Every structure is written in structure tokens, then in C-alpha cells.
Amino acid sequence: QKEVEQDPGPLSVPEGAIVSLNCTYSNSAFQYFMWYRQYSRKGPELLMYTYSSGNKEDGRFTAQVDKSSKYISLFIRDSQPSDSATYLCAMRRSSASKIIFGSGTRLSIRP
Amino acid sequence: GAVVSQHPSRVICKSGTSVKIECRSLDFQATTMFWYRQFPKQSLMLMATSNEGSKATYEQGVEKDKFLINHASLTLSTLTVTSAHPEDSSFYICSAILETGQGGEKLFFGSGTQLSVL
Numbered sequence: 001q002k003e004v005e006q007d008p009g010p011l012s013v014p015e016g017a018i019v020s021l022n023c024t025y026s027n028s029a030f031q032y033f034m035w036y037r038q039y040s041r042k043g044p045e046l047l048m049y050t051y052s053s054g055n056k057e058d059g060r061f062t063a064q065v066d067k068s069s070k071y072i073s074l075f076i077r078d079s080q081p082s083d084s085a086t087y088l089c090a091m092r093r094s095s096a097s098k099i100i101f102g103s104g105t106r107l108s109i110r111p
Numbered sequence: 112g113a114v115v116s117q118h119p120s121r122v123i124c125k126s127g128t129s130v131k132i133e134c135r136s137l138d139f140q141a142t143t144m145f146w147y148r149q150f151p152k153q154s155l156m157l158m159a160t161s162n163e164g165s166k167a168t169y170e171q172g173v174e175k176d177k178f179l180i181n182h183a184s185l186t187l188s189t190l191t192v193t194s195a196h197p198e199d200s201s202f203y204i205c206s207a208i209l210e211t212g213q214g215g216e217k218l219f220f221g222s223g224t225q226l227s228v229l
């Protein structure tokens with residue numbers, strides 16, 4: 001079993017829809033959770049960074065962490081075609097430990 | 112936000128040649144940088160951790176003599192693929208840690224280098 005599981009998609013939704021992206025994990029020691037957006041043939045771009053459980057909002061993006069269920073989510077409101085990319089979840093136990101990435105979900109927003 | 116610059120963005124070389132990729136943190140100092148490899152439609156695979164002023168730490172299965180890493184300053188790490196072969200063709204991405212204070216850290220990525228070995 002992988003430490004971090006993420007549905008690879010592809011996920012296709014119409015413009016303006018709310019997008020929900022999710023990851024599950026098996027290691028209860030993870031405390032730092034991140035979401036990255038990666039366009040084709042580009043480096044990942046940090047979107048959200050959260051510590052421990054709870055919600056964090058930044059513009060159209062909301063990150064949720066449920067440590068009891070070992071489940072994290074990224075919501076994108078009012079999705080735009082420019083949001084079409086691969087979204088990677090990532091997590092780590094502590095600031096000194098290795099970052100573990102999900103396999104990424106390919107998202108396509110239809111105009 | 113923090114910027115990590117990676118060059119070149121694309122390189123095509125003949126089999127047997129060596130290729131150097133540079134990774135720079137432009138507006139912050141990075142004691143630690145990471146090098147990843149990514150195959151099409153797959154996630155990032157950590158190759159090595161680059162520490163300023165000391166030897167890099169390689170992940171299991173990554174040949175240290177094949178992938179030479181030098182972290183000579185707090186803003187520059189280089190990855191040299193020695194005697195490159197077609198199977199080394201891949202997308203290589205570097206990243207650097209920005210310490211945000213109070214023990215927090217954020218990881219920022221370069222734009223990646225597409226290596227094609229003929």
C-alpha cells in the first residue's frame with residue numbers, strides 16, 4: 001500500500017463548477033499537508049500549505065485536512081479553464097522529514 | 112512568492128555526453144535543495160537531497176556516480192548527468208526549502224528540465 005493515495009483521473013468538469021480533489025494517507029504521523037498545481041512540462045507550484053487538521057482558504061481554493069480519517073481535500077470554486085492542470089497532494093511528518101507526493105490528479109475544465 | 116530558477120529548460124544531447132542542470136534560489140538562501148525525476152503522467156520521484164557544504168544524500172537505487180550533485184553555495188545546486196544514455200531521458204525538477212520561521216518550511220520548485228538523450 002502506498003503511503004499516499006490519489007486518484008489519477010482524468011477529471012473533467014464544466015467551467016464554473018466546484019472541483020473536489022482528494023488524497024488519503026496511511027501514516028498518522030503526517031502533520032504538514034500541501035497541494036501543488038503542475039502544468040504540463042513545468043515545475044509544481046505551491047497552492048496551499050496547512051499544518052495539522054482544519055480548513056484553510058485562499059481565494060477560490062480551500063484546503064481541508066481530516067486527520068481522524070486520514071483524508072485531505074482541495075476545493076476549487078468557480079473553476080476556470082486556466083485551472084486545468086495536474087494537482088499533486090504532498091505531506092510530511094515533520095519539517096525535517098521527506099515529503100511524500102501523491103501521484104497527481106489530472107483536471108480539465110471545459111469552457 | 113519565493114522563486115527557484117532552473118536552467119536549462121530543455122536539453123538534447125548525444126549518448127555518452129554529460130549534462131549539467133542548475134538550480135538557483137533567487138530571493139532566499141536554501142541550505143537544502145532536492146532533485147526529482149518525473150516520467151510522463153507520473154508523480155515526482157525523489158533522487159537526492161542536496162545539502163550546502165556537504166555531500167548529497169541519494170535515494171535507494173539512484174547512482175551517485177551517475178548523477179553528480181554539487182551544492183556549493185546557499186543559492187545554487189547543480190545536477191550533472193554523466194555519460195547520459197537514452198534511458199536517462201526524463202523531466203528533472205529541483206526544489207528548495209524556504210524557512211518561514213517558527214519551524215515552518217515551504218518547498219518551492221524550479222520550472223524543470225526536459226532531458227532528451229539521443
